[in-house]
Amino acid sequence: MLRFHNTLSREVEEFKPLDEGKAKVYICGPTVWNFAHIGNFRTFIFGDILHRYLEFKGFDVTYVMNLTDVDDRIINESAERGIGIDDMTAPFIVAFHEDMAALNCLEPDFEPRATDHIGEMIDIIRALLENGKAYESDGSIYYRISAFPDYGKLSKISFEGNIEGGSARVDTDKYDKEDARDFALWKLVDDPDATGWDASFGRGRPGWHIECSAMSMKYLGETFDIHAGGIDLQFPHHENEIAQSEGATGKTFANFWLHGEFLKIDNEKMAKSLGNDYTFRDIRDRGFSALAIRYLLLSVPYGKQLNFTFEGLKGAETTVERLRNFRRLVSDSTTGNGIDGSALSAARTALEQFESAMDDDLNTSQALAAIHNLVKEINSLMADRMLTKDERDAVLHAVAKFDSVLGIFGEEEKEVLDEEIDSLIEERERARRERDFAKADEIRDRLAEMNIILEDTKDGVRWKRG
RNA sequence: GGCGGCGUAGCCAAGUGGUAAGGCAGAGGUCUGCAAAACCUCCAGCAUCGGUUCGAUUCCGAUCGCCGCCUCCA
Incomplete structure (x- = not known):
């Protein structure tokens, strides 16, 4: 019996899909503003294991991972560099695909990009405006949390008494909002040259959370089975996704919420300031194989810190x-x-x-x-x-x-040895029979340089690529 | 200030109310011309202090330490 820890209930529950034999899964993908680090990849490998195991269990899986290709960091940096946001993100998307392939992650069935789904986001925002769960303020559109009583059901955050201590971090633009908890669905863009899209409620750009509501529901339906992502997304991102989606449709958004725990480095948090925010590429450059990295990242259950x-x-x-x-x-x-x-x-x-x-x-x-x-x-x-x-x-x-x-055994070695290597191995065997071990060892060293590792066994010589 | 998680051998770690999986490293041995690969053997009483219990690493409480969330974040 397949069971998952569901963040909604904080309990391990039997997995029962909406449709018998099918599993619809959405996982929050990377923001493609930089090379992804190994903490990101831990989460994506967790998603890959989830994906693969559901298939192992015989489910017909639809696995969706989005790419966030528009956000403040991307907009600011591309503006600084004087290029379009697509030009800025393109190389990181290529790199991400390379890294995921190297780490032996299956490709998702859909990999929607935020910028390709602005229309779907606008539709949701319009629905929320129409049913009173969103409002306009200074040209931007905000979600009205007071109109969604279930707010907090995922992260279990109660807003009595805890916003106080955290208040230093509350948005500086809170004065535009009816309530400090309200979050932006659509941010006004009044500079016609800046990155923005036209909508019936004004030119702007999407808030962070709306893209995942739009893309998950587009590919999986208004209600789907599993929504996964990193633990840090639990609040506010996932909480807000629920508010937006359920606020717009009136239906349950996702039945199961699975969160991947954090990766620590040498028992410390991974942080730019500590200089330990290694990218996959950094680790590769130190000579480690992608397979070993994958193995390590999946060797601890996803729900525990690694x-x-x-x-x-x-x-x-x-x-x-x-x-x-x-x-x-x-x-x-x-x-x-x-x-x-x-x-x-x-x-x-x-x-x-x-x-x-x-x-x-x-x-x-x-x-x-x-x-x-x-x-x-x-x-x-x-x-x-x-x-x-x-x-x-x-x-x-x-x-x-x-x-x-x-996915940790890697490719099977079925390559045929080329003639030169073949004859070297034979020559060495001859030398060994003649007990000319100096020559035999010399040939073995030569082969080692050609990346061929020999193993002498009772059944004869075995070789592998080093 | 509010809330959550963790602390198991040199390292990474699973797990359980009845005397602790697995991997790496280490030690010794077998095999081998030597290597390599493989095999065999050895290597912890579970942060600390209390409590509950016939019995706790596993439950409860406290303490210490680490990680995280409280609108940037996988």
Whole structure:
């Protein structure tokens, strides 16, 4: 039984989709004003795991991740540089796609951009104006929170007594609003040269929250199954999305809200001021593989804070390598005729444990433990005897199932060796037979430089790319 | 000021009212010409102090420490 921690109830609930067999999921994507950092990617990998696991469970999934390609930072910076906002965001969108692909994240079914959905946003704002949940003030449009009694149901924020202490951070333009809690749906743009769009209620640009209401409902309907995102978006972003969407439609917006916890670096928060806001590219430049980064970022359940350290990343690198070796070892193994089926039950058990771990609010830590236990068991068994063909197939099948969700084993190496490498390996074998180990080692070193790692086994020489 | 989370071995960490998954690192060993890969063995009483209980790491309270939210933020 698949269960998720639902922020709305603060409890783990059984996942029941709106339509039998279908799952409609929206996750808040990046603001493409810069290279995304590994904290961002932790959340997006969480989304990817959610996406993949729903498919693993047999759901027909519609997975939507937006790109926020207009906001104050983007507008200000592109204005400073004298370019259009699209010119400013384009390279970061390309980079984001590259990074996501490198991190083995599946592409979403839809990846709507805010600037392509201004019309849909305007429609929602108009509906809110018509039913009294929005009002105009100094040319801008604000949401009237007092007209939405459910406000706060997601973040559980009560506004008695806590706005006081936080008041230093309340918007400076609060005087334009009826209530300090009200937020902008549409911000007046009176400079005709500045970035803005025309609407019946005046020229302006959208507030931050309205885009997600517009895009999620457009692709998934007015009510959908799961809305995911980073924990920091819970308030105010998601709370405001609910207010806007439910305020406009009168229907429940999303049934499940899933929030990914923060990533810490060396037990400290990630912050520009601390200089630890690493981008994916920064980490790659230090020589770490994307697979190891993915492994580390998914090794802790999404609902818990994850402490990122380079020591941990180094460990992840080794671990991923071990997993890859395992799959190669099994798939290259010669099979025997034994009738001992112990590997069959091991594979079955591992698969069951994996699924029950993932069913439990995507407990990736336990899911990985199930995989590692299988690896150890089968490796140990293979040190003793050959697998039967059925056993080998069962283990490889289990690995493929695991990896369809986790995506940490990487590509299989099926490349054919080219002739030069092939003949070098043969030459080395000849030297070894003649016990000319100096020559054999020299050839091995040469191959290593060509990125070919050799392993001598009882069954002959095995190789892999380094 | 209001609210939430966390504190488990050198590191990353799961988890449970009945004496603690998994990975990395480390130590010793097997195999190997040597490596590599793999295997075997070893390595914690769960922040502190109280309480509840036959029994707590797991429940309650307090203390200390860390992280977060209270309209920029994955």
